Amino acid sequence: MKIAIVGLGYVGLPLSLQFARSGLTVLGLDIDPAKVEALNNGRSYIKHVEASSIASLVQGGGFSASTDFRRICEVEAVIICVPTPLNKNREPDISYIVETGKAIAPHLQKGTLVVLESTTYPGTTDEDLLKVLEAGSGLKAGADFHLAFSPEREDPGNPDSKVASIPKVVGGFTPACLEKAVALYGRAIKTIVPVSSCRVAEAAKLLENTFRGVNIALVNELKVVYAAMGIDVWEVIAAARTKPFGFMPFYPGPGLGGHCIPIDPFYLTWKAREYGQNTRFIELAGEINTAMPEYVVHRVADALNSQRKAVNGSQVLLVGLAYKPNVDDDRESPSYVLLDLLTARGAKVSYYDPYVPVIRPSREHSHWAGTRSVSWNRETFEQPDVVLIATHHASVNYQDLANWSKLIVDTRNAMSAVKTAPGQVWKA
Numbered sequence: 001m002k003i004a005i006v007g008l009g010y011v012g013l014p015l016s017l018q019f020a021r022s023g024l025t026v027l028g029l030d031i032d033p034a035k036v037e038a039l040n041n042g043r044s045y046i047k048h049v050e051a052s053s054i055a056s057l058v059q060g061g062g063f064s065a066s067t068d069f070r071r072i073c074e075v076e077a078v079i080i081c082v083p084t085p086l087n088k089n090r091e092p093d094i095s096y097i098v099e100t101g102k103a104i105a106p107h108l109q110k111g112t113l114v115v116l117e118s119t120t121y122p123g124t125t126d127e128d129l130l131k132v133l134e135a136g137s138g139l140k141a142g143a144d145f146h147l148a149f150s151p152e153r154e155d156p157g158n159p160d161s162k163v164a165s166i167p168k169v170v171g172g173f174t175p176a177c178l179e180k181a182v183a184l185y186g187r188a189i190k191t192i193v194p195v196s197s198c199r200v201a202e203a204a205k206l207l208e209n210t211f212r213g214v215n216i217a218l219v220n221e222l223k224v225v226y227a228a229m230g231i232d233v234w235e236v237i238a239a240a241r242t243k244p245f246g247f248m249p250f251y252p253g254p255g256l257g258g259h260c261i262p263i264d265p266f267y268l269t270w271k272a273r274e275y276g277q278n279t280r281f282i283e284l285a286g287e288i289n290t291a292m293p294e295y296v297v298h299r300v301a302d303a304l305n306s307q308r309k310a311v312n313g314s315q316v317l318l319v320g321l322a323y324k325p326n327v328d329d330d331r332e333s334p335s336y337v338l339l340d341l342l343t344a345r346g347a348k349v350s351y352y353d354p355y356v357p358v359i360r361p362s363r364e365h366s367h368w369a370g371t372r373s374v375s376w377n378r379e380t381f382e383q384p385d386v387v388l389i390a391t392h393h394a395s396v397n398y399q400d401l402a403n404w405s406k407l408i409v410d411t412r413n414a415m416s417a418v419k420t421a422p423g424q425v426w427k428a
């Protein structure tokens, strides 16, 4: 069986490799010629995807990449994994899905299965994507071609998270569409969870991500409340998590990051308005989580103040630019908000991140593009007035950090197991 996967990013690339490993022939399609060239030459551009596995699948003929969407006519199924960001007004931007639909529609053959994986609001597959595919192909969904939605569940940076073993929710436009999609995913993934419609599958993904966003907001709020009471929220969570039922730990931080949790719930908020519904939990969680960088900057100011220093004119070295530990993904990272807020207050900022040696150009923080990570040594860490831990990569030696840096603000409890001097570490 030959399939195409459109969008070879954090989601599409590991999925392509999993299907290829399972014996399918996979054509990866992307609009970025640099990615296509890298893959066809057996190179990886994602830290946790090994170049050797790409190279062996390319050599074996199971996987190849292209920018030529006319080749959609060669395949029995198309899986779409393109970005779904928010626009400037924090409204869903499904233009990548629509553009992909337009690009593949003219080449769609009768009987082909099209599956959307991008996280989005209920109705995207059977309204928006359906319309573009039908208009561009002259074919009818459910009669001439099959249509389904199956949300991606990636856990980047978690070595135990393997595409094949994460259960896959699938919803079809018709029962026959569902059957086709279940059969396709069943070839590469162990557990398939069929649901009654594309909309249920879309809504399930939004529930999963909203659940995280809301619970992170809860612990972020408790962090601030407990800190005012002189109670360490980290110790509280460690105690609470010993409860063997009815509790699941979430951890506070400097704010939300990544391509999913800060964004996806607002897809639902936007769609809910069409039905006259409000998503109050989502709005409140968003408010609390987006206020976190401000709180952290206040703590930096307090820490500096304890040394008779002001933020203005101080050197601040931020550790961890990626939005979560052990990944190179800096999309939506609150570290950028921290750098911006501190700079606005007159601090001289720099950063250290072994996985982001240089800041790449992007839509959101182009003003930092080209800035390089400082190197890891005593001299670099002795100098700044304060070191701010925004992300706790496991490869960082926190004991060295404690030995080298005079003042540390820790948003991740990274210094908890390390020997430090009284007043040296400020939790935030």
Ligand SMILES: NC(=O)c1ccc[n+]([C@@H]2O[C@H](COP(=O)([O-])OP(=O)(O)OC[C@H]3O[C@@H](n4cnc5c(N)ncnc54)[C@H](O)[C@@H]3O)[C@@H](O)[C@H]2O)c1
Pocket: 006, 007, 008, 009, 010, 011, 012, 029, 030, 031, 032, 035, 081, 082, 083, 084, 096, 099, 100, 117, 118, 119, 120, 152, 153, 154, 155, 156, 259, 260
């Ligand atoms: N990254 C995650 O952990 C994760 C987890 C679950 C769900 N998702 C969802 O999966 C979707 C993709 O996310 P991602 O992290 O893989 O994004 P990404 O930015 O890493 O990758 C998207 C890829 O699509 C390509 N692309 C953009 N427009 C295209 C077009 N018109 N045609 C073909 N290719 C195009 C880009 O060049 C890029 O390679 C999003 O909806 C996201 O919310 C992501």
